[in-house]
Amino acid sequence: MAPNAESPLVRLASDSRRDFKNLLSARQRTSDGLLNRRGQLAGLDHDKDASVVLMGSWGRAEVTAGSDDDFMLLVDGPERPGASPSIDAIADVLDTPPGSQGAFGEPVFCDRLVEDIGLDRDSNTNLTRRMLFLLESVPLTAAAVYSGGRDRILERYLDESVKDYRPPRFLLNDVVRYWRTVCVDFAGKEREGPEKWGIRNAKLRTSRKVLFAGGLLPVLESSRFDREAMPAFLREQFDMPPTDRIAAAFLNHGAIDAGSRTLGAYDEFLGLLDDSSFRDELEHLTREEAGKSDAFARVGRLGRELQAGLLALLFETESALPELVREYAIF
Amino acid sequence: MEQSRGDWGDQVSRAWAITPFAVELSALSEVELVPLLDYLSDRPRLPFRYLSVHGPSKGRESDEAELVAQLCDLAGWCDGIVMHPDTMTNVDLYKALGRQLLIENMDARKCSGRTPDELAPLFADLPDAGFCFDIAHAWSIDRSMSVAGELLDMFGGRLRQVHLSSLSDDLHHVSLTEDHEDLFGPALERCVDVPWILEAPPRAVH
Numbered sequence: 001m002a003p004n005a006e007s008p009l010v011r012l013a014s015d016s017r018r019d020f021k022n023l024l025s026a027r028q029r030t031s032d033g034l035l036n037r038r039g040q041l042a043g044l045d046h047d048k049d050a051s052v053v054l055m056g057s058w059g060r061a062e063v064t065a066g067s068d069d070d071f072m073l074l075v076d077g078p079e080r081p082g083a084s085p086s087i088d089a090i091a092d093v094l095d096t097p098p099g100s101q102g103a104f105g106e107p108v109f110c111d112r113l114v115e116d117i118g119l120d121r122d123s124n125t126n127l128t129r130r131m132l133f134l135l136e137s138v139p140l141t142a143a144a145v146y147s148g149g150r151d152r153i154l155e156r157y158l159d160e161s162v163k164d165y166r167p168p169r170f171l172l173n174d175v176v177r178y179w180r181t182v183c184v185d186f187a188g189k190e191r192e193g194p195e196k197w198g199i200r201n202a203k204l205r206t207s208r209k210v211l212f213a214g215g216l217l218p219v220l221e222s223s224r225f226d227r228e229a230m231p232a233f234l235r236e237q238f239d240m241p242p243t244d245r246i247a248a249a250f251l252n253h254g255a256i257d258a259g260s261r262t263l264g265a266y267d268e269f270l271g272l273l274d275d276s277s278f279r280d281e282l283e284h285l286t287r288e289e290a291g292k293s294d295a296f297a298r299v300g301r302l303g304r305e306l307q308a309g310l311l312a313l314l315f316e317t318e319s320a321l322p323e324l325v326r327e328y329a330i331f
Numbered sequence: 332m333e334q335s336r337g338d339w340g341d342q343v344s345r346a347w348a349i350t351p352f353a354v355e356l357s358a359l360s361e362v363e364l365v366p367l368l369d370y371l372s373d374r375p376r377l378p379f380r381y382l383s384v385h386g387p388s389k390g391r392e393s394d395e396a397e398l399v400a401q402l403c404d405l406a407g408w409c410d411g412i413v414m415h416p417d418t419m420t421n422v423d424l425y426k427a428l429g430r431q432l433l434i435e436n437m438d439a440r441k442c443s444g445r446t447p448d449e450l451a452p453l454f455a456d457l458p459d460a461g462f463c464f465d466i467a468h469a470w471s472i473d474r475s476m477s478v479a480g481e482l483l484d485m486f487g488g489r490l491r492q493v494h495l496s497s498l499s500d501d502l503h504h505v506s507l508t509e510d511h512e513d514l515f516g517p518a519l520e521r522c523v524d525v526p527w528i529l530e531a532p533p534r535a536v537h
Contacts, residue, residue: 018488257487258524264488268430301410301430304380305491305524312524 008240008248009263015251016260022271023062023243023263030063034138037069040093041141044085049077051142051149052090055104059136060207060214061241064274069094071140072103072133076110076149083107103128110149114156117174124181131178134238135215150238154231164226167328171234172219176329179212190287198285198296205303206269213310214242217249220324246310253319255312262309265302272298337363339370343377349533353381353492353526355413361387364401371408381526383411383433383463383492388418399424406431411491413463416444422456432460433491436482438468438502445472447485454486461491464522466515467498467530479518493522496530504530 004010013020034054041052056070057063071090075083087106091097103125113130116122134153139146157171186204190197218237222230237245243263250259272278272295281295290296314325335341339356346354354377358367367384371377384405387398402412411433419425425432434453437444444450445468454460464486469479483490496504497511507515507529519527 016488017484255523257483257490257521260488261490261524297407298430304410309524316523318520 008244008251012247012251012256012259012263015256018260018264020263020267022267022274026057026062026064026270026274027241030058030061030138033063034058034140037094037140041085041090044089044093044141046142047075047077047084049145050075050083050085050107051145052085052140053133053137053146054140055132055137057207059132059138059241060211060243061138062207062243062270064270065276066273066279068096070104071097072129072137073107074110074133074146074149075107076145076152079109079111103132108133110152113149114152117156117170124185127174127178127181131175131215135175136211136242147235151231151235154234158227158231158234162227162230165223167220167223167324168230169328172216172328175212175215175219178215179208182208182212194286194288196283197287198282198290198293199279201287201290202269202282202296202299202303205299206266206306209303209306209310210242210246210266214245216329217313218245220321220328221249221252223320223324249321250313253313253317253321255317258309258312258316262306262313265305265309269299269302269306272302337366339367346379349529351379353383353528354379355383355385355492355528356409357385358405359385359388360390361393361398363387364398364405368401368405368408371405376408381492382409383413383526383528384409385413386418388415391418395421396424399427403427411461411463413492415441416450416453417441419453422453425457425460428460430459430461432457433463434460435463435465435494436468438465438498439471440502446478447481450482450486454489460489462486462489463492463494464490465494465530466518467494467496467504467511469518470511470515471498471502476514476518479515483518483521487521490522490525492525493519493527494530495519495527506531506534508534 009020009023051074053072053074054069055072057067058070071094073083073085073087073090108129112126113133116126117130130153134150157174158168159170161170162168183204186200189200218234222233225233243266247259247263250256250262278295281293282299285293285296313321315322335345336357336359342356343354356367358364364387386402406412406428411431412428413433413435414425415435416437434450434457436450439445444453464482466479469482470476472478495507497506497508499505
C-alpha cells in the first residue's frame with residue numbers, strides 16, 4: 001500500500017504536476033504501520049478461517065497521527081463462540097484499539113455479511129460491517145481468508161440479476177444505501193448528544209464522501225464489462241485505496257484538472273487532520289460553536305471543493321459517466 | 332454591471348436572478364469595504380453556495396496593512412477575496428488571508444501579472460493563495476489562447492474560480508460573444524468544477 005508509480009493517485013499527481021504530499025505520506029505511514037502490526041500479530045494463534053482486518057483510515061491508506069487501530073476479527077467459517085484470536089488478545093497487541101462497543105467489538109462471521117443482505121436481519125451494524133469490509137479495509141493477517149470472504153460478498157451481489165455492460169444494481173443500491181445511512185445516522189447521533197459533532201461533520205464532508213465515491217465509481221464503471229469480467233474488475237478496484245479508485249476515474253474520463261483539485265482539497269484536509277490542535281478543535285466542537293470556528297470554516301470550504309470536483313466528474317465530463325449517473329444513480 | 336457599484340442588495344438580486352450557486356460582490360475601491368462588511372454582517376448569511384469578494388483594484392490610498400486587516404474581516408463572510416497582483420505592494424501582508432486570497436491574472440493594459448512567468452513569483456511568495464482565472468484577460472494577452480492554457484497548466488491546482496466574459500475593443504468586460512464561447516470552450520472545459528463568475532450580463536439568446 002506504499003506509494004508506487006502504478007498508483008492512479010501517483011499518475012494523477014504526475015500528470016497534473018501536484019505532489020499530494022499528505023496523501024502520499026499517509027500511505028507511507030500506513031504501509032510502515034501495517035508491516036509493524038503484522039509482525040506484532042504473527043505470534044497470535046489463529047483459527048484457520050480467521051483474519052484480523054484493519055478498517056477506517058487503515059483501509060483508506062490514510063493513517064494520520066490521530067488514527068485508531070479500528071480492527072475486525074473476520075471469521076469465514078461456522079458461527080461459534082471462542083473464535084481465535086480473541087478480540088481482547090488482538091486489542092492487547094495493537095497500539096490504539098477502539099473501544100469494545102460499536103460494530104467491531106465482537107467477531108464478524110462472513111456468513112452473516114453474505115446471507116443477511118436486506119430485510120430485517122440486515123441490521124445497521126451488519127450493513128456497516130459489510131460495506132466497510134468491502135470499501136475500506138486491509139488484512140493484517142490471513143490475507144487468503146480476507147480475500148475469500150470478500151469474494152463471497154461480491155459473488156452474492158453479482159448474482160444472476162447482473163446484466164452485461166450494466167452496473168450491478170444490487171451492489172449499487174447497497175453502496176448508495178450505506179452512504180445515506182451514514183448521513184441519517186449522523187443526525188441520529190447528534191440527537192443523542194452533541195459530543196464529537198464537529199469531527200463527525202468534518203468527516204461526513206470529506207472522508208465519508210471519499211469512501212462513498214470510492215464505492216460508487218467502480219460500481220458504475222463495471223458497466224464497461226460483461227458479467228464474466230465484472231468480479232475481477234471489482235476485486236482489482238477494491239484492492240486499491242478509495243483515493244486510487246477516484247483518481248483512476250478522473251484519469252479515465254479525461255478530467256485531470258478537476259481531479260487534481262478534488263484530491264488536492266482532500267490532501268489538504270488530511271494534512272490538517274494530522275495536526276493535533278486542528279483535530280482537537282474539531283473533536284470538541286458543537287453545532288452551536290461551529291460558526292465561530294476557523295477550523296470548521298476551513299473544512300467546510302475544502303469539503304465543498306471536494307464535492308464540486310466529484311460532481312463535475314459525475315455530471316460534467318465528456319464521457320459515458322454522466323449518462324450512467326442519470327440512468328442508474330437516482331432511481 | 333457598473334451601475335450596481337456599492338449597491339450590494341442590487342448586486343445580490345441581479346446575481347440571484349441568474350444563479351443561486353455563486354456570486355462575487357465587488358468592492359473595487361477602498362471606501363466600499365466597510366459598507367460591504369456592514370452589509371454582510373448585518374443579515375443572515377446569503378444563500379449562495381459560493382461567495383467571493385473582489386477587493387480594491389483602483390484608487391488605493393490607505394495603509395496597506397489596514398487594507399489587509401479589512402480584507403481579513405471580510406474573509407470571515409465569504410469563500411475568497413479576489414485581488415489584482417498590481418495592487419499588492421507588501422506581499423507578505425497578504426499571507427494573513429491564507430488560501431482565501433485569490434490572485435487574478437491581468438489583461439493587456441497592465442504591465443505585470445499577465446502570464447505564468449509574471450505570476451509565478453507572486454504565487455511562490457504566497458503558497459496558500461488560490462487562482463482566479465480571468466479567461467478574457469488571458470485572451471487579451473494571446474488570442475490563440477495558448478497563454479490561457481499555460482496559466483491553467485501552471486496554476487490549475489490552485490484554481491478556485493473563473494471570471495467569464497468577452498472584452499470590448501478598449502478591454503472592458505462585455506457579454507460573452509458566440510465566437511468567444513467557442514474559442515474559450517477548451518479552456519473552460521478544464522474548469523468545470525469551480526464557480527464561473529459572469530463579469531457582464533449573459534448574452535440574450537434568441
